């Protein structure tokens with residue numbers, strides 16, 4: 001039996017093994033031989049580990065590697081780790097000491113690489129492509145370059161696409177970076193901890209994403225080119241997005257904050273979150289992101305440079321008659337107002353833009369033939385205010401021509417930049433600014449300066465009038481409640497600001513995702529920005545960020561939304577040019593022509609409206625509404641445009657018959673079920689209508705009852721009044737008769753006053769009675785009239801309503817019978833056969849008809865009053881010698897006798 005003679009201790013990570021048997025230690029250690037089947041391997045603790053040892057020896061033996069040496073891959077990793085560590089340390093040191101120099105060196109290297117890439121693109125591209133060296137991004141960029149060159153051969157060196165001038169070097173740089181990342185990226189990603197150790201490596205990690213971004217960009221560029229090549233008269237462009245970094249403020253420096261932003265190549269923004277050296281947990285979870293924008297301005301960039309890069313191009317747009325807008329976006333205290341307004345020493349974008357605009361207007365327009373209109377408004381706590389003439393909040397209205405407008409906003413005309421500056425200053429004094437803990441002069445509102453330039457430019461022989469609009473927007477900054485640490489009004493302002501900015505971000509999201517509905521109506525701000533974001537407008541966005549690591553969250557947020565906004569597409573179009581002829585005669589001709597055209601268009605519009613109404617009414621009358629949506633389909637417009645009315649009529653008829661036919665066809669096609677459904681629906685409708693009719697009838701009956709009751713009361717009142725009247729007359733007659741009897745005839749001549757008094761009294765009574773009778777009779781007449789009206793429209797021709805019928809319809813003959821019966825039985829409620837009015841008038845009419853002499857009131861009263869005739873016992877004198885007072889013409893006779 002072989003016995004273990006020696007034991008071999010192996011270097012870590014191998015455990016100490018004792019080989020039992022005749023196997024030599026050298027062979028085992030070198031891994032060139034295997035222990036025999038009979039040998040055992042025992043570790044230092046005495047356990048049998050033969051199986052594991054064998055397996056390991058097998059592996060080493062296959063690879064012919066000595067056991068006591070590290071595996072080459074481990075070695076490789078170890079060297080890499082050491083090298084990377086030393087490299088990163090070195091880099092970190094260099095970065096901290098000579099950050100600027102590195103940035104410059106990088107910039108130089110990049111330029112060189114770009115030049116190389118350009119060469120490469122031009123010559124050995126095809127073989128490289130065939131070896132699969134290039135990513136799809138590179139391919140995309142290359143094809144884009146080529147197509148752009150083909151589209152615009154003259155712009156090979158300078159510009160490619162008309163919408164956005166991106167030169168070949170940019171495209172080349174994208175492709176170069178994509179390729180570089182493709183080869184380097186995988187290696188870097190395998191050691192993420194090392195990568196995260198310095199900003200440089202974070203930048204590399206960001207580059208991985210950049211590769212994707214480059215791919216995306218390639219696609220976008222392709223899209224851009226295609227859109228530019230499509231000849232629809234509109235240039236499709238996207239919002240240009242710029243980022244501006246402000247320097248660390250004194251307060252931030254004192255608080256010991258560090259910069260978490262690095263801008264490379266004036267377009268790449270690297271955001272890194274620094275962990276505290278003692279924060280071991282977070283050391284490994286370092287966050288970082290990379291963004292690429294149209295331009296990024298480091299902290300030392302001047303106002304003029306920001307203006308030249310971002311806004312100067314828009315002024316050119318205004319001079320082409322376009323709508324342009326530029327807005328600043330960012331967290332509170334990030335430098336938006338500084339960028340937009342600036343200071344007296346270094347004026348901002350607004351001031352520089354207006355100066356530039358006036359300069360260009362003077363240069364390009366005909367003489368001084370231009371007008372600049374200016375308005376300035378703010379959105380404070382969701383209400384719109386005029387900053388140039390403060391007053392009541394303004395209402396936003398949507399105008400088909402001008403888009404969203406604030407009704408009642410004052411527009412000032414300015415003829416020089418100085419005038420504009422005065423207005424701007426005035427407006428800023430009215431703007432809401434308050435100190436917060438983050439910013440001493442924090443803007444609490446969104447401010448919008450709108451400049452409309454109307455001018456004429458020469459184009460060949462004639463002058464062209466143009467209107468360009470420029471909107472300069474300074475948004476209020478988003479803020480955390482804790483950051484401003486304000487209560488009451490400040491917190492309310494903050495909440496409103498955040499709400500409107502949230503609405504803005506949801507609009508950006510919807511626009512980027514290409515949704516149909518964009519929620520512009522969610523806030524006043526988004527309503528006002530509707531044109532800038534989604535309309536025919538050339539727009540630039542400047543995202544302001546703070547470098548402080550304290551504001552990491554806000555900065556990340558701003559960069560995220562700015563990055564999203566890059567993908568928004570707008571339609572850039574010129575406002576319609578109007579050619580104005582030179583001579584006055586031609587101008588008058590043009591004016592007349594336009595007036596005529598205008599009139600014709602109005603006429604056409606009126607015609608079309610009329611036709612539309614006709615179609616609507618025809619479709620409503622032809623079909624039961626809502627049963628079939630196809631049935632409301634109007635006839636074709638071509639039919640309606642036919643000149644003859646008969647043709648138009650036939651169009652309507654044919655469309656109606658078509659509908660009917662379709663209705664029947666549908667019924668047969670869908671079988672009985674459709675027909676049943678229709679019948680059920682119709683039955684249901686009929687039921688509803690019957691119920692409605694019943695309800696109306698009940699209402700009518702109730703009203704009739706009420707009116708009848710009121711008529712009866714009126715009759716009673718009237719009868720009482722008549723009775724009073726008769727009593728008075730009777731008394732008067734008695735008194736007169738008594739007077740006649742007591743006073744001899746000749747005494748009349750001696751007491752004319754008494755006679756006159758009596759006469760006046762009689763006259764008064766007459767008047768009183770007359771007016772009361774007239775009022776009463778008119779009331780009765782009105783009531784009967786209303787009753788008639790109430791009853792008549794609901795009644796079929798052969799029926800008429802009966803007051804006591806309680807809503808049921810009775811034939812006319814039956815009605816007449818009932819009325820007669822009622823008259824006979826009831827004395828109080830019976831309607832008089834002749835209405836009081838008729839009663840008052842009828843005798844006179846009868847007299848007039850028979851040619852008799854017209855009677856006086858007294859004659860009528862005596863004739864008609866049953867009280868006088870019935871109740872008063874006629875005296876002798878009354879019968880034989882009628883009273884002289886009652887004799888017509890008595891007064892006349894008296895005076896003639898006198």
Ligand SMILES: Nc1ncnc2c1ncn2[C@@H]1O[C@H](COP(=O)(O)OP(=O)(O)OP(=O)(O)O)[C@@H](O)[C@H]1O
Nearest residue numbers: 246332333334335336337338439441442443476477
């Ligand atoms: N690029 C810059 N250079 C120098 N100072 C700057 C710069 N940007 C901003 N500042 C300073 O930072 C401070 C805050 O700037 P500003 O008021 O413009 O911030 P804001 O974004 O408008 O804030 P808010 O939204 O609260 O109004 C100001 O004192 C301003 O002078």
